[in-house]
Every structure is written in structure tokens, then in C-alpha cells.
Amino acid sequence: MNTVTQESTRQWQAADAQHFLHPFTDHAGLARKGARIITRADNIYLWDSEGNKILDAMSGLWCVNVGYGQQPLIDAATRQMKELPFYNTFFQTSHPPAIELAELLAQVTPPQFQHVFFTGSGSEGNDTIVRMVRRYWDIKGEPARKVIISRFNGYHGSTMAGSSLSGMKGMHDQGGVIPDITHIEQPHWFEHGRPQNLSREDFGLIAAGWLETKILEVGPERVAAFIGEPVQGAGGVMVPPSTYWPEIQRICDKYGILLVSDEVICGFGRTGHWFGCETMDVKPDLMTIAKGITSGYVPLGGVMVGERVARALIDEGGEFNHGFTYSGHPVACAVALANIRLIQQLDLVRHVREDIGPYLAQRFAELADHPLVGEVQSCGMMGAVQLVKDKAASTLFEPDLEVGMLCRAHCFGNGLIMRAVGDRMIVAPPLVMTRAQVDEMMALIRRCLDLTLAELHQRSWL
Numbered sequence: 001m002n003t004v005t006q007e008s009t010r011q012w013q014a015a016d017a018q019h020f021l022h023p024f025t026d027h028a029g030l031a032r033k034g035a036r037i038i039t040r041a042d043n044i045y046l047w048d049s050e051g052n053k054i055l056d057a058m059s060g061l062w063c064v065n066v067g068y069g070q071q072p073l074i075d076a077a078t079r080q081m082k083e084l085p086f087y088n089t090f091f092q093t094s095h096p097p098a099i100e101l102a103e104l105l106a107q108v109t110p111p112q113f114q115h116v117f118f119t120g121s122g123s124e125g126n127d128t129i130v131r132m133v134r135r136y137w138d139i140k141g142e143p144a145r146k147v148i149i150s151r152f153n154g155y156h157g158s159t160m161a162g163s164s165l166s167g168m169k170g171m172h173d174q175g176g177v178i179p180d181i182t183h184i185e186q187p188h189w190f191e192h193g194r195p196q197n198l199s200r201e202d203f204g205l206i207a208a209g210w211l212e213t214k215i216l217e218v219g220p221e222r223v224a225a226f227i228g229e230p231v232q233g234a235g236g237v238m239v240p241p242s243t244y245w246p247e248i249q250r251i252c253d254k255y256g257i258l259l260v261s262d263e264v265i266c267g268f269g270r271t272g273h274w275f276g277c278e279t280m281d282v283k284p285d286l287m288t289i290a291k292g293i294t295s296g297y298v299p300l301g302g303v304m305v306g307e308r309v310a311r312a313l314i315d316e317g318g319e320f321n322h323g324f325t326y327s328g329h330p331v332a333c334a335v336a337l338a339n340i341r342l343i344q345q346l347d348l349v350r351h352v353r354e355d356i357g358p359y360l361a362q363r364f365a366e367l368a369d370h371p372l373v374g375e376v377q378s379c380g381m382m383g384a385v386q387l388v389k390d391k392a393a394s395t396l397f398e399p400d401l402e403v404g405m406l407c408r409a410h411c412f413g414n415g416l417i418m419r420a421v422g423d424r425m426i427v428a429p430p431l432v433m434t435r436a437q438v439d440e441m442m443a444l445i446r447r448c449l450d451l452t453l454a455e456l457h458q459r460s461w462l
């Protein structure tokens, strides 16, 4: 660390605090501390402006599936910028990268998906879904079907429709929600099933049954769709019981309701299949895609439209009055093409399913012996550790203590990016990880758990 770097770090922090409003950030708090300035990245590592090397166990923000510094993506962007940096796809025009990507997406997604609608982000994808499912039911002569059922603690983005679909009170309290969106409880076995001595499988059926209760409460003739993440990401890597999703599918089918899988995190290999719905063994009508589609190198999102909805839109719907300037942005599409081809070339989906995912699961399971750990879950390259106050009784810490944040601070201090959702510590590392890198990550996680435990004793919170 030299003085020049120190100086520029302070300058950046000052300018950042003065001019930059960050997403999901308490600015007064950030200004006091100063932002951490990330300057460079390679493979699964980041470097900050002080030269510290950090293992990025969150893949940026759940998106850098192929890791940083992948030359094919860089080359694809450069080539496309020279060739055609922008053109729209509105007025009966198209361009090769968007066409080729649409074709490739039809190949890698489940067979019911032959069409894609491009957006700039996952939030825009979910906004598109709200408009599209309501349009679908209008076309089908059932305009009363407007209500979309979602789940508490689900995350579907931060635009008006995205935040309304999301089940997060802190978001709803700021700016309100759009009408005709309602929520059911998440399938959180540790919170709801375990205290009642239910097996995970039995609890999964009960939790899915909450959807049917809600449908009957709203009136089946008013329900348009159900949306959920196969594995809830931002909510804390909540892996549902194996019985949950098939039962959700059965209930949607029973009432003719559209099933939407938000694949923004689970898509593009993260769960060990191309899409999370394949891991959960369900057949959605629509899928939201973003994040891993470009490994985050440039922004891109979209909606995969299943034949049921696509046929209505195309054959009966006329014009769908919806779209974004950057729908099918050529540079984003070129990068997505290179990214998906790289996933195929490196056989990353199988790597996650058969090698590195099971290895992560095995190493995560070993954390269960730690005195602070009440529950461990993983699915592909996502993992969660529930911190508890009393392991034997599975009692949780008082939320005000913010034990998760305390643990996260130790992670940051020790060269590891791990996220805290309440007292659940979560990871979603790049899919390209090797076993040695998983070992390196696990050693850091264990050290941070030990440091957290020591601090809790020191504060007499244990």
C-alpha cells in the first residue's frame, strides 16, 4: 500500500459521499465510513483501491457466473461496438446478435420456450411479465384475471412492479405497491416447519397449500399468475423442500393459472441445471432472465415466453404496446452469446451439477458442527448458514443485535465477500470455482464464524 493509493482512496470516498446515491444504502452511514473502492477483478477475486485481494463469494451480485476477466466476452463486446454499437428493435427492424441470442436461448431453455422478449434488467423483465400476463388474460377473454400471487421475502426487482412483486416490507413501505399483487408465506422450514416437528417433505406440501388457500380467498377467476424464485436468493438462499414446487405446479394447473419462474439468479447453471425450474422439476409458462445471462459484464434481461402465452400474443393479440430502448441491445446480446457459448464450452452446468456443487454441499455440511450454526443449506453454487444463539434449542438471536452484520464485517476484514440476510450468511460464488478455491473459501468462512463467536463471547451476548 503506497501513499498515492491512500490519497486517491480518500479522494474517491469523499467524491462518492458527496455525489453518488447508492442503491439500497444508508447514505449517512456510508459517508461516515467511506465506501470500499473496488478497482479490478480476475477469476473469482477482486482487488480494492488499497491493494487488498478479496475472494468474491457473491459473484458480484449473483451474476458473474463465468468469473471475471473472460476474454471471449471482452472480445465479443469490442467487436460488436465496432460493428454496430446500437440499433433498436422496434420498428420492424432486427440485428444479428439479438436474433442469434434468441435462437440460442430457445435451445438452452426448456422446450416450451421458443420466444424471448428482451429487457435491460431483471426488474424490467418482471414489469414485462406483469403487463404480459394481464394482456394474455385480456386476449383470452378473462379480463378479471389481474391478480398475481407472489411470496413474502421473495425478490423480484426494484421498479414499481418489481418491488410490488417482491415480498419485502422495507420496500413496500417506501413508495407503496401497485394494485392486484398479493403475497403468501415463503416455504421456510426452519421457521415454520421445524417448530412443529414437520418433516421437510410434509412441510413443503403444506407451504404450497398456502397458494391454494390464497387463490380461493382471492377467487380463482381473478388470479392471473403465481411468481416465485426456484431458490429464493436475496431472501437468504432459501432452498425449498423437494415437494414444494411440484405441488405449486399442480395447484396452478388445477386453476389454470400461469406459472412464472423468476430465474434471474437461478438461471444459466447456478443450480446445476440450465434453469432452476429444471432442478425443481416444474414447467413454467414464463421465466424472467437477467444477471447470469451476460455474467454481469453488461446489463441485459428478458422474459422467456412459453408457447401457451406466445401463441396468444402472436396469433390473437395484435400489437403488444410494450418495449424498451435497449430491448435486445446489440452489445449486450453479443456478450450474452459469448457468455452462453463459454458456459457450454467449459461444460459449466455439468461441472456445477456433478462436481463443484456436490463438493460445495459437502464442505458446507461440515459447518453444521460449528457452535453458531443452526442450519446449513445449499443448492448448486448457492449456500446459506443460519446463525443461532442456542444450537441445541435452535433459538435465534434478537434481530436488533444484527449478528449477521457483525459476521459480515469479519468477512470483509478477512478478504471474503459473503452476504448477511438477517442472521443468515449466504454465498453464491462463480460457477468456475475449483475444489481448491472452495477449500480456500470454506477456510475463510470458518475463520469468520470463529471470529464472530469470539466477539459474541467478548460482548457477553452468548
Ligand SMILES: *Cc1c(COP(=O)(O)O)cnc(C)c1O
Pocket (backbone or CB within 6 Å): 062, 120, 121, 122, 123, 124, 126, 155, 156, 157, 158, 229, 233, 234, 262, 263, 264, 265, 290, 291, 301
Ligand atoms: C436481481 C434480481 C431481480 C432484479 O434484477 P435487476 O437486474 O436488478 O433489475 C429480479 N429477480 C431476482 C430473483 C433477482 O435476484
